Amino acid sequence: MTGAPVRTLLLWCPDWPVLAAEIVEGVPATGPVAVLHANRVVACSERARAEGVRRGLRKREAQGRCPRLTVVDHDPGRDARAFEPVVAAVEELAAGVEVVRPGACALAARGPSRYFGGEEAAAERIIEHVAQNCAVESQVGIADGVFAAGLAARAGRVVPPGGTPAFLTALPVEALGRPALTDLLRRLGVRTLGDFAALPAGDVLARFGFDGALAHRLAAGRDHRALAVRRPPADLAVTAEHDEPIDRVDAAAFAARALAERLHERLAAHGLACTRLGIEAVTAHGQELHRVWRHDGLLTAAAIADRVRWQLDGWLSGGTGRSGARPARPTSGIIRLRLVPDGVLARAGLQPGLWGETGEERERAHRALSRVQGILGPEAVVTAVLGGGRSPADQVRLVPWGDERLPARPGEPSLPARPGEPSLPARPGEPSLPARPGEPSLPAGPAGGPARSGRAAPTPPWPGRLPPPAPAVVLPSPLAAAVHDAAGEPVVVSARLQVSAPPVRLAVGTARPVEIVGWAGPWPVDERWWAPAEARRRARFQVCLADGTALLLAAEAGRWLVEAIYD
């Protein structure tokens, strides 16, 4: 290794995990806050430190020293995400930034110091810019090498060129950040980095191994590692400005088509493909309409143009939308269209099959279905995805054609018919399921789709769902019915699931009553009892009528409903 260490400027944000928790989760960093990992304090706020909380304390101990301590879980991902704007702010002033860890980034000091006229001026400028853009306090240290710059940043110092070994000499060996080595050095009587650096390099290597030798080089101020400069992510969004406001949908779709071609070229140049696409339209009066479209395959230019048309159709023409939540009509034409690729992935995974027979049929079907979507609107053509759930309607989610096929609730569909009696009735009063339905634990993104079955994530069992055969007709909104016993009295199900009398006649709506020839039940379903607003308690019955029809009935809050028909 030859040459002097690189003159390095290091920006350090004190207590970054605490600040990240404030930025992301809104935990005020001015109060006593501690970030814990594996029951040990990783970082704490200034207030907490004043009360005696230190790194490495146990949670109980830290709370003992500071009773009002707010405890936050350590999340490296959160730290890194929150740090991204800071790095971007630094990159606005200087090129070639290395993120040392969340909370600290380093760059070569030579460029900025010459540009801003001195190292102090550059440091001040960067601190100020970060404070203005991200509202984050930071300190800068400049020294030879990243290690020394990091230590200088803690002191907020600019070490003069060549003065780095002298600066390091007086620092304690703990600054190396290697607890085991530090402990050993202390017991050997080596207390400062200067003492350590004075040891002969060959002996240090022989006694402490390679890591010790590396620490020895750092202590001597010979930090030759070059900066691992990060590459800023490419900006893939494309924008089209229109001097003449567009107020017709077809004109907008036409403009979008050209824009889509540009987006495609740009993505292809990076070898990427996008599966989620944000379309943003801004009118002359500054109104904005943004929507993200998901897609299970590649979005072609034509597909993008279609989506722009659908999105703007309802907006510009006040449209005949079926979904009620349409935004209000804009007051002027569109002057800016922007396509923002969202779910970007490497294109290699999305190659069509080599023997493209199935692909051809798929293309054909896709064209036809897109055409129907053009006639009726995007939500009119759907495909069904089976997931978990206890009632036949819950297990199915209808996904607009072309969107990602993700189930509404995790769980396997009840396809494999298991021999033996079904595990049907959950015991009355027993909590149905600890898992929370309605929150798919599956990651979004088509890349996770095929691999899902191989994942170890346990699928919830949904006790209390009906065994096959599934009903062929599932009513979107249940029909009211009346069930009577032999004496003509209404049949009721008690809270303890006692049926008052065998059901004998069933009348659906206002139709004539039909005789019940076979019935089974009650099978209780007690869902979401922990959330009073969504709780549902039902008892289900299967009945067979004299005319050969079989129905799935539910008794809920004293009323009888026809949920599905075994057609």
Next chain:
Amino acid sequence: MAGRMVVGSAALAGLVRPASAPDPAGGHRVLPVAPELTGLLPNRGLRRGSTIAVATGQPRRSGGTSLVLALLAEASRAGSWCAVVGVPTFGAGAAAEAGIALDRLALVPQPGPDWPTVVAALIDGVDVVVAAVPATVSASVANRLAARARQRGSVLVPYGRWDGADVTLQVIKGVWEGLGQGRGRLRRREVTVSARGRGAAARPKEIKVWLPGDGLTRVIPRPAAVPVASVTGRAAAGRLRPVPPAGRPALAAVPRRGGLALPGPV
């Protein structure tokens, strides 16, 4: 040829065949149906370009939807694309149980007044189009859709009242099994399906099938005169199997398909 390769992948084996081999199923002109239903259809399958109507039974809710699912299942399993128009109550769970691939099944629950346009657009691109017939469909619209299906090579399955279909299937009777008085559960249904039509299908036919069947039933009880047949090995494959005739042992003595017996035309 020296360069002949051995393709090991089972997936490819289904797609690639030597040029000398005969076209399977008459050049893909006939989409397969479950073996139990082949007897009802003139080409032993869904011939492309034909119109195969499924009439709603009497009473209205007695097996029509299950029959539609059974018709689609084998074709969908073989890779065809299907669409169902105008059935907002479609039970996707039952479709998956019947063997339909849901990712190749498009649903248009509410076509509204654009019904003919939507059905015509789907005929252009989808192999099997099931269309619930609205109350008012004029004969000219019906003829145009049938002609379009003939031209594009799709199978149109009108569900409801439809004149002029090549074959009209109808569920005459359905009897559920498995439900007692306060006990048991629905397990399977014995369904009598009739077929009448034009041309080759002019002679009316009638069969009995389990619809939906019970995957657990391996041995079908038969009248004493006929030897007991078992359906082992097909238990997982189909949810649909013929029902042995109850009162016609003489006709049922003709064995078909590995021991299964179908009653002849009635």
